[in-house]
Amino acid sequence: MATPPRTKIPAVAPNDAGAPAQLQMQERIRVRAYELYEQRGKVEGHDLEDWLQAEEEVLPRSLNHA
Numbered sequence: 001m002a003t004p005p006r007t008k009i010p011a012v013a014p015n016d017a018g019a020p021a022q023l024q025m026q027e028r029i030r031v032r033a034y035e036l037y038e039q040r041g042k043v044e045g046h047d048l049e050d051w052l053q054a055e056e057e058v059l060p061r062s063l064n065h066a
Contacts, residue, residue, distance in 0.1 A: 029054045 032054035033047070040046060 029058045032058055
């Protein structure tokens with residue numbers, strides 16, 4: 001697969017000023033999770049683990065421990 005698969009993104013209210021930033025952050029997490037999947041040799045069954053590790057790496061520290 002050349003590009004990471006798309007995940008479902010929760011609906012965001014049109015007047016939510018933080019929506020673009022949220023979507024950008026989620027995209028960065030998705031891409032990093034896919035990189036971890038590739039590093040693992042594309043072995044399936046670790047998607048949640050990869051996602052959580054990607055969140056830990058991508059999200060600002062203050063959000064991880066809030």
